[in-house]
Amino acid sequence: MLIEFGGQVPRQQVVIVGAGFGGLACARKLRKSRSYDVTLVDKNPYQLFSPLLYQVATASLPEDDIAFPVRTVYREVRFVRAAVTGIDSTAKTISLSTGKTIAYDDLVLAVGSEGTTFGIPGVAEHTLQMKSLTDAREIRRSLLRNYELVEDGELPIESLNVVIVGGGPTGVELAGAVRELQGEIRREFETIAPHASVTLLEAGPRLLPSFHPRSSEHTAKTLTKMGVEVRLNAAVVEATATSLRLKDGDEIVAGTRIWAAGVVAPPHWKFLGETDRGNRLKVQPTMQLTDNVWVVGDVASFAGKSGQPLPMIAPVAIQQGKHVARQLVRRARNEALQTFEYRDKGQMATIGRRKAVVEIRSWLRFSGSIAWLTWLALHLAYLSGGRNRTSIFADWVWNYLVWTPRRTITE
Numbered sequence: 313m314l315i316e317f318g319g320q321v322p323r324q325q326v327v328i329v330g331a332g333f334g335g336l337a338c339a340r341k342l343r344k345s346r347s348y349d350v351t352l353v354d355k356n357p358y359q360l361f362s363p364l365l366y367q368v369a370t371a372s373l374p375e376d377d378i379a380f381p382v383r384t385v386y387r388e389v390r391f392v393r394a395a396v397t398g399i400d401s402t403a404k405t406i407s408l409s410t411g412k413t414i415a416y417d418d419l420v421l422a423v424g425s426e427g428t429t430f431g432i433p434g435v436a437e438h439t440l441q442m443k444s445l446t447d448a449r450e451i452r453r454s455l456l457r458n459y460e461l462v463e464d465g466e467l468p469i470e471s472l473n474v475v476i477v478g479g480g481p482t483g484v485e486l487a488g489a490v491r492e493l494q495g496e497i498r499r500e501f502e503t504i505a506p507h508a509s510v511t512l513l514e515a516g517p518r519l520l521p522s523f524h525p526r527s528s529e530h531t532a533k534t535l536t537k538m539g540v541e542v543r544l545n546a547a548v549v550e551a552t553a554t555s556l557r558l559k560d561g562d563e564i565v566a567g568t569r570i571w572a573a574g575v576v577a578p579p580h581w582k583f584l585g586e587t588d589r590g591n592r593l594k595v596q597p598t599m600q601l602t603d604n605v606w607v608v609g610d611v612a613s614f615a616g617k618s619g620q621p622l623p624m625i626a627p628v629a630i631q632q633g634k635h636v637a638r639q640l641v642r643r644a645r646n647e648a649l650q651t652f653e654y655r656d657k658g659q660m661a662t663i664g665r666r667k668a669v670v671e672i673r674s675w676l677r678f679s680g681s682i683a684w685l686t687w688l689a690l691h692l693a694y695l696s697g698g699r700n701r702t703s704i705f706a707d708w709v710w711n712y713l714v715w716t717p718r719r720t721i722t723e
């Protein structure tokens with residue numbers, strides 16, 4: 313409720329938790345509003361552009377290119393770097409890892425998601441996830457360092473094998489990029505490099521299950537041609553320090569084991585309301601959880617036209633973040649709130665250099681170089697910050713057009 317002091321309307325405090333795709337989209341739209349002061353809280357000082365994380369993991373982009381410093385973005389938005397540890401919706405405060413609290417009139421929860429191991433034994437201890445910059449750094453280190461250790465006789469030759477679990481876009485993109493990296497490294501480690509392999513495991517009957525079956529088929533064929541071993545209906549039942557065991561009894565020995573098989577919302581926030589099987593908070597059609605708590609992005613469970621929760625992807629988070637900003641402005645003007653409607657602009661996945669699949673509609677699908685150029689253009693457009701865009705564009709021009717690709721180093 314707004315209280316007037318001699319004609320002056322005090323500004324309401326909106327606190328956005330999470331400076332990812334959803335949180336930043338909300339802050340961007342709300343920052344010029346005369347009714348609200350906006351505070352953005354994140355445990356990291358940057359927005360991570362996850363769709364390009366696999367390029368950092370495979371040493372073709374430096375970390376800085378995909379981590380956009382939030383503090384530099386909007387002068388009108390206050391940024392607090394801290395992890396939010398609790399929410400008291402009665403007192404309308406959030407508590408921070410620093411021991412401080414922040415009061416809010418409206419709270420926007422945009423904390424994203426985390427990897428899940430589905431409780432499979434050994435997966436948490438013996439596989440690498442790909443959710444954060446630290447994860448990408450560890451994958452890059454394992455991929456590159458294993459060559460040196462094998463050459464020095466410190467590790468067996470099987471350590472050059474890479475196994476990736478999960479045939480969704482992340483697994484596919486990573487498998488293609490790792491295979492290309494292995495090709496580039498051949499010149500540096502001539503005797504051992506030919507032994508390196510990549511296996512992509514998918515528990516279901518096809519890759520890219522959310523795409524048209526023809527795109528799945530095309531992707532599997534392209535990866536196979538590139539030298540990736542694609543195994544469908546291959547469910548992992550256990551991970552060990554050197555291998556992955558499959559339901560059919562097979563064991564795949566690999567020095568780098570990457571888990572890209574699904575994400576869930578952080579269970580920490582389940583106390584706030586009803587959740588779905590992936591811990592996502594079930595929101596009202598306006599994206600509200602309660603009158604003053606809004607939830608957007610991966611952590612929100614919102615049924616689309618099909619009746620199924622919308623996918624955990626960046627365009628959903630961005631549109632929801634903008635929607636919440638619009639609703640806050642409408643409410644400040646005493647206008648009725650609107651329900652959220654997702655505009656599906658299609659999906660895409662890159663398989664390798666000049667290889668991708670794009671689906672705008674189920675009848676408008678394409679693959680190959682045009683799809684790959686579309687993918688490049690769209691990712692550049694989605695990136696925050698001119699510097700990041702320019703630097704990635706320069707790296708891509710160098711990597712894709714110049715004979716010797718540029719590779720980032722690892723310790």
Ligand SMILES: Cc1cc2nc3c(=O)[nH]c(=O)nc-3n(C[C@H](O)[C@H](O)[C@H](O)COP(=O)(O)OP(=O)(O)OC[C@H]3O[C@@H](n4cnc5c(N)ncnc54)[C@H](O)[C@@H]3O)c2cc1C
Nearest residue numbers: 330332333334355362363395396424609610624625626629
């Ligand atoms: C490897 C990978 C590849 C992907 N590729 C694609 C793709 O190609 N296309 C696509 O559309 N989507 C892709 N996605 C999914 C996409 O990144 C997410 O759907 C999107 O980031 C969700 O936005 P969000 O705002 O909900 O969360 P995020 O963008 O993840 O932001 C959440 C933010 O909250 C912060 N945070 C979390 N907990 C706390 C806390 N307790 N306190 C303070 N801050 C906190 C985090 O630091 C983070 O900055 C990919 C995801 C991954 C991991």
